[in-house]
Amino acid sequence: MPRKPEIGNIQLYPDRPLKKADKNGYVLKFYCPLHQKRIRKSCRTRERREARRIMRECRERLLNGRYIESGGVITEELEIQTRLPTPSVMRGDRERVSDMRWQDCFEHYYEHCKTRMRPKSLETAIGRVQIASRIFENYRKKMKLPENANIEEYTTLTVLEYLQDRLLAGEEGVYETRSLTTVNTMMGAVMAFVRYCHRHGWVGQVPPITKLSVDDVMKGRPVTIEEFESMLDATREVVGEKPAESWQFVLQILWESAFRIGDVMNFSWDDERKIHPVWPRHQNLHPTLIIPSTQKNGKTQEIPMLPGLQVLLDQVPEKDRKGWVVNPLAMEYQIKVDSEWFRPTNTDLAKLAADYNNSAIARACGVSETTVRKWLTRAKIKRGEEFNRHQGEIDSTAITKLKARAEKQSCRQAQRKEQRLTAKRVSRIISMIGEQARIVVQQPDEEAGRRLKYASAHDLRRGCAHRLINAGVSAETLKIILRHKDFATTEKFYGATKAAQAAAGEVHEKLAGDSVKQDSGNEMSQFSDEELKKLRSLLNSI
The missing domain is CATH 1.10.1510 (Hypothetical Protein Yqey; Chain: A; domain1)
Structure with a gap:
């Protein structure tokens, strides 16, 4: 069983003279009877002797009960400083309210x-x-x-x-x-x-600081279908061959669900405490998603599952529908060999052996002729009788290409061993994929304080919302799908798009109607007066 905490047992950290790297000064660590756990309290000094005096005073206050009575104050001096302000100060006196640091x-x-x-x-x-x-x-x-x-x-x-x-x-x-x-x-x-x-009376007044004037625009923009496909193609170059499939699945989930990056990493098949799907038991019902109150808006919600997301989840076999829906693998990275010499690949070595002698190959690779002979023997490369022992040198351009291919082969592929990547790490890797695909969602603007920004996970969410708006989904329904806390947020970013589409549709409809009327009027004017009289007499005789 764990040892029962001892009141008054205090440690001083660090137990040595301070260095320049110690920015926080001396700290007391002890069991607090108010918090029922071990806590840290700053001594607010860099003098070792003063810190030890404060430690002794704090121990005495813990033992005689003054620590609890004062609400957790470690010294008498600090207790005096933290007392309630005087009535004159409460009335708005301009003098210093307290000596709080x-x-x-x-x-x-x-x-x-x-x-x-x-x-x-x-x-x-x-x-x-x-x-x-x-x-x-x-x-x-x-x-x-x-x-x-x-x-x-x-x-x-x-x-x-x-x-x-x-x-x-x-x-x-x-x-x-x-x-x-x-x-x-x-x-x-x-x-x-x-x-x-x-x-709390530690500050006399709150200064009226003025906010910076900003444009009411998105930090990015919606990603198009073509750009999304470019991100899928660039995934393999960023994360490596083995993890590529899991990362492409992450991008597809974001593209079809309008999830935030924290939501997609909190998406579970069977854990009801997380975001999870609810499959209908009747044919006339649609699948939905249960969102717990741990989400950004702090509400428990049930929202419709988008058709594209349903198709993605249906492709997962039944036996694999447990645990996390999304679990991307760690990136592969290359550990390069830092050396002045290099060994060509077997293919390049065979081509070099056909045109150059061992001395030229050795000078190009930065090794001895003996090493080149060993390479040829181990690779089982033999020169033919037609070899004329060309004494020429390998040009620098060819050496650069040979070295690049050799380094790529000699690099060791590795992956970090972690149970699961964090949402922040996943977000950064998706931004790296957007940069690799060269999808710019925000141009740099020094006046507005904007930097160059490539496609991120949130831009995929914007792309999904933009597709829904263009498909005719109302802003009220979009608010439910995006789970905005306030409708003003939805109206702010997507209402203008909806209004523009509605206005464009109305304009096209009106103009198309006017053109039809004009065409029908032109058709009526094709008959002359004499032809109209003959047509009336013919109709009357029938």
């Missing part, structure tokens, strides 16, 4: 969000606030400012606008710049943290 507020915010957000949302929100923390830390080091600044010094309008500019410039990011939409989203997460601090 950024890191202390962040820890409180994390504990607050941990029980109120879903894991994915929590990871995203906290990650964005941490990016802001690193940008502020870079600025502090650059300006040589003191450590442990007050939270109010980080939440002024000037500082937040500086953060907005640095985010737009791509600091602490993957790419050189960020899009305007991404910056607004990240600033929204930071401002949520600032509002939390304001509610």
Whole structure:
């Protein structure tokens, strides 16, 4: 049985003098009676002696009960700082509200969000606030400012606008710049943290930060049928020969289902806790999909299964309908041999042996003549009597081609051994397939902050929605299939397409009707007055 946790047993990490690489300072690790588990608390100091003093004080507070009474505060000084603000401050006094530090507020915010957000949302929100923390830390080091600044010094309008500019410039990011939409989203997460601090009285006011003006457009575009077929063809070049079939199945599921990438990796045959199909028991009913509440909109839904998806699933044998519907294999990658010499393939070696002597082959491959003789012997290549021992040299272009073919043969094919790829990894590989197929869904635009973007998994979802719109599916039905939380989202991205198609159909119908009327009028005017009189007299005589 596990050992019962001991109250007051505290460890200090790291148990050594700090190095420059230790960015977080000293940390206490101990069993918290409030959380009923071992937690970490920052000492907010880089002095080893001070950290040990805080550890002793925290142990004493755990044993005498002050830790529980204060709600989990490790020192008396911090307890004084975190007390409720005075009435004058609550009335809107402009003086400093408290001496809370950024890191202390962040820890409180994390504990607050941990029980109120879903894991994915929590990871995203906290990650964005941490990016802001690193940008502020870079600025502090650059300006040589003191450590442990007050939270109010980080939440002024000037500082937040500086953060907005640095985010737009791509600091602490993957790419050189960020899009305007991404910056607004990240600033929204930071401002949520600032509002939390304001509610607790740690910040006097919430600065009125202005959002960046962005165009209300998609980040990509719908993929066409021809482009989708190009992605299927390029799959083998990206993932390798063996995994290609499983990845093509992933692309087909995305193309026919309008799933998000997280949905397709959560698609199961028989697990009712995941997205799973429901097959009808009567002939007049259609198959549907059950979507659990873990999806993006937080609702449990039953949506229609699209006919194309039904055809794909029907092709899977009954014995294989268990576990995950989609389970792509890991990519094959090549481990190249890093050396100055190379061994030609047997086919190239036979051609070289027919035209060049061993000395020329050895100089081209960077080996000795003895090595070339061994290659010929092992490959069982023999020269004919007509060989004239040509003393010429192999040209550089031919050597480059020989080396490329030799490296491809000598590379060892390998795959990562993982139980299952994550949705993020699958999304990146699909983007690599889109890049290999050269399908551009967004052109670079420096003014709008857009970068060159190739087809991704979400563009396949857009392609499916676009096909449904063109087939005459209403926007209300499309909202159900795409599982948008708000109809405004569907109307925003696909309503214009639907309206344009309806308007085009009405225009063509009206113009076609006018042309028919005009043609009929022309036909009536082909008879002269005399011919009309003869026609009337003939009709009257009948």
